[in-house]
Amino acid sequence: MIYKATHPRKVRGESVHQPLSEKIKQNQTNLKTISTSEMHEKLKKQSCLIDPKSLFIGNLDTKNLIQSEYFLPNTDCFVEGPDVKELSERIKLWIGTGYPVHLIGPTGCGKTSLVMHIAKEIGRPVVWINGDDALTTKDLTGGYAQIKQESMRDHYIHNVIKSADIIKPEWIDNPLAIACKYGCTFVYNEFSRAKPTANNVLLSVFEEGILELPSKFGQERYLKVHPEFRAILTSNSIEYAGIHAPQDALLDRMVGIYMDYYSLETEIDIVRKHTNIPYEEAKNIVFVIRKIREQVNEVQKPGTRAAIMVGKAMKQLNGNAEKYYNQLFIDVIATKTGSNVDLFQKEKLVNNVISQLT
Numbered sequence: 001m002i003y004k005a006t007h008p009r010k011v012r013g014e015s016v017h018q019p020l021s022e023k024i025k026q027n028q029t030n031l032k033t034i035s036t037s038e039m040h041e042k043l044k045k046q047s048c049l050i051d052p053k054s055l056f057i058g059n060l061d062t063k064n065l066i067q068s069e070y071f072l073p074n075t076d077c078f079v080e081g082p083d084v085k086e087l088s089e090r091i092k093l094w095i096g097t098g099y100p101v102h103l104i105g106p107t108g109c110g111k112t113s114l115v116m117h118i119a120k121e122i123g124r125p126v127v128w129i130n131g132d133d134a135l136t137t138k139d140l141t142g143g144y145a146q147i148k149q150e151s152m153r154d155h156y157i158h159n160v161i162k163s164a165d166i167i168k169p170e171w172i173d174n175p176l177a178i179a180c181k182y183g184c185t186f187v188y189n190e191f192s193r194a195k196p197t198a199n200n201v202l203l204s205v206f207e208e209g210i211l212e213l214p215s216k217f218g219q220e221r222y223l224k225v226h227p228e229f230r231a232i233l234t235s236n237s238i239e240y241a242g243i244h245a246p247q248d249a250l251l252d253r254m255v256g257i258y259m260d261y262y263s264l265e266t267e268i269d270i271v272r273k274h275t276n277i278p279y280e281e282a283k284n285i286v287f288v289i290r291k292i293r294e295q296v297n298e299v300q301k302p303g304t305r306a307a308i309m310v311g312k313a314m315k316q317l318n319g320n321a322e323k324y325y326n327q328l329f330i331d332v333i334a335t336k337t338g339s340n341v342d343l344f345q346k347e348k349l350v351n352n353v354i355s356q357l358t
């Protein structure tokens with residue numbers, strides 16, 4: 001007996017998930033409802049860095065992203081000396097023309113702080129990722145990372161149970177996809193630590209304004225990059241030569257800006273901003289760190305960070321630093337020494353430099 005349906009079968013359970021193209025279209029339309037001025041309003045209330053990990057929660061629509069608690073980094077401590085300002089203006093010029101900027105400089109010279117300060121001035125949410133050797137394209141763009149299982153029970157005929165399990169791949173956006181979709185400032189720290197193949201996806205983002213998404217299910221593979229998307233990449237001038245030489249095609253799409261350690265006065269201001277110690281103390285610390293920097297090899301140069309560390313330790317010692325003064329400098333540079341012999345050399349260097357203090 002052939003069963004003839006007398007009325008349309010009603011399938012229980014959720015409808016099959018929206019194709020990616022629908023989601024993208026929906027997200028793109030959402031984009032239009034969030035203007036940059038609205039963004040500025042919301043930005044004023046919040047200031048913290050978008051932590052990509054907390055964003056790996058499936059598709060965010062723009063409203064969620066903007067109203068959520070992710071926003072710009074806190075740059076209250078930022079010091080903008082003349083040399084910082086000059087660099088910042090150059091970077092903003094290129095960012096304003098829509099080119100990605102590649103900031104290259106030695107460890108601890110201030111790349112990240114400068115990038116975060118500029119990102120805050122750009123006024124869009126910041127999405128940030130650290131490059132490393134294990135990073136893959138999927139870590140940048142996202143992929144089908146979750147499988148949602150739904151079962152559908154059909155009791156259309158009371159004594160017949162028809163069941164089926166629907167396996168629904170769940171797309172998870174990763175930092176680059178989020179930045180391209182919602183027009184965030186994409187900060188890719190130490191990008192040259194990642195393998196060039198992982199960064200290939202950036203080529204069409206920077207040139208054609210298209211993000212190619214890996215999609216196994218034949219859905220929409222291409223995302224049009226939001227007009228407010230901006231990218232700033234940093235790399236360490238020492239490692240830059242050593243880790244993975246980025247592909248020429250990618251370097252060709254970026255503007256490269258080399259930076260070095262800031263001027264004496266700016267470094268003194270930075271140390272004081274972070275430690276509140278008196279000018280003379282900060283000046284002596286920076287003097288010693290800069291003298292050490294002049295006399296050690298590239299990879300052992302102490303950055304501004306080392307001067308801040310000594311300043312914070314002196315603050316901790318609350319004026320009783322006399323006894324430990326030399327040792328503080330030796331401790332902050334010891335991490336970059338290779339052996340006891342090397343350390344002994346450094347101790348002599350530190351004692352000699354400190355003896356020059358007036």
Ligand SMILES: Nc1ncnc2c1ncn2[C@@H]1O[C@H](COP(=O)(O)OP(=O)(O)OP(=O)(O)O)[C@@H](O)[C@H]1O
Pocket residue numbers: 077078079080084105106107108109110111112113114236270273303304305308
């Ligand atoms: N303009 C600035 N104003 C205030 N603090 C700064 C400034 N530039 C750098 N610093 C401070 O100096 C230290 C090193 O800066 P930062 O981390 O930005 O350097 P970096 O070049 O990114 O270092 P790395 O190569 O290790 O990532 C940090 O403690 C940072 O807060």
